[in-house]
Amino acid sequence: MPDSITTAAPDLSLVLGPDDSAYYVATCEPPKKGGRYVRATLHVVVHRRYGAWTHVYRVLQEEQPNRLLVHLDKVFEGDRVAEARRWALAAASGS
Numbered sequence: 688m689p690d691s692i693t694t695a696a697p698d699l700s701l702v703l704g705p706d707d708s709a710y711y712v713a714t715c716e717p718p719k720k721g722g723r724y725v726r727a728t729l730h731v732v733v734h735r736r737y738g739a740w741t742h743v744y745r746v747l748q749e750e751q752p753n754r755l756l757v758h759l760d761k762v763f764e765g766d767r768v769a770e771a772r773r774w775a776l777a778a779a780s781g782s
Contacts, residue, residue: 712729713776714729729746731743731744739766
């Protein structure tokens with residue numbers, strides 16, 4: 688990985704509402720296809736605007752700074768942070 692790539696936490700403001708909560712879970716391998724992604728992280732977000740929904744997001748950082756791709760990997764109904772975190776950790780380890 689080039690030294691010039693930033694490893695700062697991604698800006699999740701586009702997926703967060705004012706009453707939402709976000710939790711970093713893990714760093715995982717970025718996809719090999721395309722080769723432009725240098726970092727991938729998993730986050731659990733609880734959205735509360737239309738009732739509680741828990742989402743697992745995979746955030747991919749491109750070689751260029753401030754270029755992110757956000758994937759919704761899994762949806763849980765309700766506030767289920769612990770279950771979503773377990774699922775994300777298993778996904779990060781390839782289980």
